[in-house]
Amino acid sequence: MECSMFRGEYDAKNGEESFMYGIATVMEYLAAKVDENFYQEVSDIFFKNMLRSLDKARKFRSKRG
Numbered sequence: 001m002e003c004s005m006f007r008g009e010y011d012a013k014n015g016e017e018s019f020m021y022g023i024a025t026v027m028e029y030l031a032a033k034v035d036e037n038f039y040q041e042v043s044d045i046f047f048k049n050m051l052r053s054l055d056k057a058r059k060f061r062s063k064r065g
Contacts, residue, residue: 020050020053024043024046024047024050027042027046028042028043028046031043
């Protein structure tokens with residue numbers, strides 16, 4: 001997966017995390033159509049990166065005041 005958005009990363013300065021939940025739903029649906037192992041791999045990668053991005057966004061927003 002080359003596109004960072006499809007790995008669960010988003011722009012913490014400009015993006016909204018709610019948008020990424022929609023992307024996650026679509027990615028997991030498509031991965032489930034391939035097979036269960038691919039679904040789990042995509043879900044795990046996306047979730048891990050999403051949590052990291054959310055943490056970065058919270059830190060950025062707290063610095064802004």
